[in-house]
Amino acid sequence: MKRANLVEFGKIVIEDVDVPSPGPGQVRVAVRICGICGTDVHAFQGHHPFISAPIVPGHEFSGEIDKLGQGVEGLVVGQNVTVEPSLVCGECEACRSGRYNICENLRVLGCQSAGAMAEMISVPAQKIICLPEDMSYEQGALIEPTAVAVHALHRADLSRVKRLLVIGSGPIGLLTLQVAHAWRIPIIVATDIVDSKLAKASELGATHAINVSQIPLTDFFVEEFGKPNPIDLAMECVGAEATLLQAIESATEGGQIVIVGVPPTDPKIRLSWVQDRELELLGTLMYTQCDFEEARDLIATGRVQTEPLITARYPLERVGEALHEVLTHPENNVKTLITIQE
Ligand SMILES: [Zn+2]
Ligand SMILES: [Zn+2]
Known part of the structure; x- marks a missing residue:
């Protein structure tokens, strides 16, 4: 599969790597659309304090369930989804009180763990958020920033x-x-x-x-x-x-x-x-699952519109160019989306 790897600050390389198999309790998602966030741009520049290269960027994305790992129930292959990109420990005080967005050991897909600028990504099943049938992949990718x-x-x-x-x-x-x-x-x-x-x-x-x-x-x-x-x-x-x-x-x-x-x-x-x-x-930092579901429902009911925010679309091969454009012309760009695969 293809993926965009930030190999060093300012340099994205499109690589061909093996498809990751989903581990126990994981789900593999075929990524369709991934948005570029300010965080990705900071990381690209080497200005983000908590992101080091190499890293596959991308934490706001949508796609389709491609394969279920061992023991995953209640999800089906082919379901359209987005993913809550926070990986948390579940054991610290914040996690135990339900505020896992401020987990002491927080890691984020695309920041401290390989992200979604890749054709496939494996994620914990409990991070999956199902999309309504009539929601587009572009809308699905904007649930994360809405959350x-x-x-x-x-x-x-x-x-x-x-x-x-x-x-x-x-x-x-x-x-x-x-x-x-x-x-x-x-x-x-x-x-x-x-x-x-x-x-x-x-x-x-x-x-x-x-x-x-x-x-x-x-x-x-x-x-x-x-x-x-x-x-x-x-x-x-x-x-x-x-x-x-x-x-x-x-x-x-x-x-x-x-x-x-x-x-x-x-x-x-x-x-x-x-x-x-x-x-x-x-x-404020990130969100929890309730925020994600609320964001999904706001978009699904048309109360939050995503289309007016989208100012550019690029294919996966041109992620480096897209990041450079967002960095150098912030006045022209609101939300840039990457089409990972059609
Ligand atoms: Zn973001
Ligand atoms: Zn924690």
Whole structure:
């Protein structure tokens, strides 16, 4: 079978290797579509602290069950599926309390274990999420990033949220605002510095889409809401010092902030406002099975649309080129998908 291997940072090689056989309790999936995530791009550059080369990237994917390992029950060959890519120990305190997304020994397919930029992948059977019959493989591949958005929003107390700020209208931002819209949060302000992404944000449910390279966000808030910090919940989906600061500045007294983007190591932020305004700073990491199922159902019912996010499609042979394009032209790309096999 063919697979894309990141043999060293910046270099993808398409290799021909033996098809992996599923071990006991495992399922082999014939991969159809695999998305490129910001994590893959960071890994490609050698900038990701927890990913080393060589690695087969790819953790957001869909396909079809190809073979069942020994002892697997309740699944059938030919079923269309996606896979929760987190491999967890099941024994640490986080795992035992059900929060296995923050497992002390967490490994992720495509990050610390071979991923889905390959024609076949074997995964634990309990990580399989079945797709409804009429769901496309492209929709199936976008369940994973949608689950990130679902989990991130669940981190906050949404009963207190009327005004939501989504900072960054990339894939996670656009999915977060769609989930929030589906959950009937009335005011959703989306930001970005690229007008085409803001147009998508408006189309997908943002009530206000602000280009922060043209209008200072606080000016907009004063004009629209009468104060510079009117936001009940800020979802920081960029992971930069300036946007973290924006999230804290925007939050109203008693407001909440969820840090979804991966921040730089030592950002300079105004913690005095966190103290003085009793803000709540929350982290979020990945998801659990409930989030995945909720994400699947949001897509299946059309409440989360995936098609508007897809800006490019490449075949498996061109993964290196696709990663390079996403890295060098972030303004043109929202979600790039790789067709692993037709
Ligand atoms: Zn990802
Ligand atoms: Zn664990």
